[in-house]
Amino acid sequence: MRSFTYARAASAADAVGRAGASGTAFVAGGTNLLDLMKADVLRPEGLVDISRLPLDRIEETAEGGLRLGALARNADTAYDERVQTRYPMLSKAILAGASAQLRNMATNGGNLLQRTRCYYFYDTATPCNKREPGSGCGAIGGVNRIHAILGASDRCIAVHPSDLCVALAALDAVVQVTGPDGERSIPFADFHRLPGDRPEIDTVLRPGDLVTAIDLPAKGFAEHSTYLKIRDRASYAFALVSVAAGLELDGGTVRDARLALGGVAHKPWRDPEAEAALVGKPATPDRFRAAARVLLRDAKGHEHNSFKIELAERAIVRALTEAAERKGAPRP
């Protein structure tokens, strides 16, 4: 690692104040940031340690939902009884990601801000518009098996690596932020960006912004939901395709539906038209497949990742079928 200065933030306001200096980064769990610093991909001149700020609670909200502290550890969130009972797809998504050690370290806020695992982003000997704007994209025309099939641009085809975020997208979570301009709430769908012509910017956060909490609405689709992750090995691997699915059923008819995909785009992928295609229809594999085709209508593969298009269709049908058939009780 290159040299840097270290300071511990005394409060959220102190953290935001210290983050004003250019080249400063917050560190909480550190699992992704320190890795990227060792790889020389990120080179902060100063770290502000926010890990001891009192933002690690999981609390009820006035609206009947839960507020997940930004500094609550992934493991503590996944194993929280209220999360397991009321938002089983979220618990399952967290436990599908990383390893037990990393989940003990990584925070919820940090999970939102983790960077892509695109090989070219990590390899400083290759061009990457996300790492070094304007240098080009090694993945386009290169090895692109793990890359995006939706929402990519001619500058970047990286995918967001999080599992947690896919469930948060499906659940319509809201990200609470404090920053130099005060506090604001960001709907989850607006939090992450598509690459466009600025792939170096992952989220709508501005310099000095600090994520303080993630709010879950009351509706958790606990009765009929699941998180399905397809990957190259049984555990401890990033998703090739993942699906967070939640259904509200009236007999055999879909009343409400949520569908979010991971591993396919620069952000967790939701498509209102695909969800609308499910509502009011019978909860059958045929209908699920029709919705999957709506969601994937603009999917575009590259040399090595075209398999993801059919994989995503099948994963959506399987996840929705599982969600419809049985209660989404978490399998720890």
Added chain:
Amino acid sequence: MAQLKASLRPAPAPPPTPIPVTLNVNGVERTLHLAPWTTLLDALRLHLDLTGTKKGCDHGQCGACTVLVDGRRINSCLTLAAMQDGRKVTTIEGLTTGDALHPLQEAFIEHDAFQCGYCTPGQICSAAGLIAEGKASTDDEIRELMSGNLCRCGAYPNIVAAIRQAMATAAPKAEGAP
């Protein structure tokens, strides 16, 4: 754009300002003065001569560096020593009581759960964390919750058997106890 370019240049190297860090390591309070970029792993190995904890990949992918901090298993390569100031760290050297091996160490020997042994300290610390967490009861659950520890010799079936045995004999532990 100029600002972005500037941020990509190597940071000017300031002289390292040592940070005082106090760790309770295996029951002994140790105060060190460390450069900010010293990981917990390097603090243990290079500054405290506790070389039982291994550096495998140094990127959180192999689990060889697993230690317990306040009773919870973490990758010591992905945290700064300064971030753990004031905490209680247990390494493989701290699992034994006097000359008596920890039940996991006994079980690993009994089940031949290692070949080269490089991953073993991390495997055992991770298994101690797993048992304290109490989330695994079947072999599949042990495998899933040990997936952050790689064994390139492929001793996995014996590692699972050793952990299953230690789990069966372990009395429920209070949090913080390895």
